[in-house]
Amino acid sequence: MIPRYQKILFVVLILASLAMGVVLWQLRQRAHRRLVAGEASAPTKAPEVAPAEQATLVAANDAENSLVPQVHSLPLPADPGARARAVLGRLLDLYAAPDAAHPVPGGAASVAQVFLLPATGQRDPQNPGAQMAVVNLTGTFVASHPSGLEAETLTVLSICGTLRANLPHVTQVRFLVDGQQRPTLAGHADLTRTYLTAEAVPTEGNKP
């Protein structure tokens, strides 16, 4: 004769085994779903490298206080925002080179993002799709930028001119530094105003 307490213990163990089986089944299903999801996001196709295109960089020259257009070949993404960031990155790479005519440390990584928004103010019937580019610069770039009226003005105007040359719909430019508005670039050039790209006309030097 099986004692009553052993019967109860047997039933409890059976129920515990069943409960553990259910929990294990659920954990297995969850792990499976996670695995399937991981496979879906895994890179199964090599990223396409954007084809190289001609881009015009409006480069600054400190010695002549000038903006000179230069044509460079570089991979340009189709997305306009990424395209703007790519051309500005190449422009700042030129400035970070050791023998630069407008030396500014930082290079391509100094442009954190470029956002393209509809232009503000009166609509230009000649350019109905006019856009404003909001260029977000990094704090390290601004902190290392040489202080000076000419140097800062040339940096701002060369960015505006380069955007105008490669994205004709961009008519206005605003600047942020680490996502925040800042009064000046390095103590001189005003970063609180909206710049018109039409102001950044390349000049072959304007010495009298």
Add this chain to the structure above:
Amino acid sequence: MHWSKWAFRVFVAALGASSLAAAQQAPPISKFVVVLDAAHGGDDAGGKLDSGQLEKAVNLNLSVRLRSLLAARGIQVVTTRESDASVDLNRRAEIANHVNAGLCLSLHASETGSGIHMFASSLAPVQPARFTAWKTAQAAWITRSLAVAGVLNSALVHAGLSVTLGRTALSPLDSMTCPAVALEIAPQRDEENKITAEPDDPEYQARVAASIAAAVVEWRTEAHQP
């Protein structure tokens, strides 16, 4: 009859009083005032020159030199700072606008480039209006500012100095309601791009200051012509 005589006397007295008040309210004879704005100061050191001098000190030196030269020529000068003091950008424009200046010069120094960098505001010119926005008040004066830049350029080039001209967005300059120009002294370089004089070189500064003073005298003559 008696009443009409009394009324006539009251009328004559009122006329006299009104003409006296009008004379008191009439604008004074315009005086040519030059505002010198030595940029930066106090906590804001500006740039740093290769010689180790801070931009704020070089700007102040040039301002003091210019003030003396202009005062010697009988020109009234107002400066935005006389010492290593911090002056708010808006306050600088307020000082210039308050004295109804005939010329405003914002003085800077830099290690980049060469010679004198001269900048007028990059605002598009507009017709003068009764009320103007603070941040774009200079727009109504752009034509005059460019004319001043031309006079200064001639004087500096005449003195054998190299000059580059440009337009910029500079906070106090854009709010000034007077012919206004920003001048930045950069090192003097030879043909091989070697520095022959730093912006804080006393002789170089004296040459620049003398040329600017000569240009200001010429501008005063032009400004007071009918």
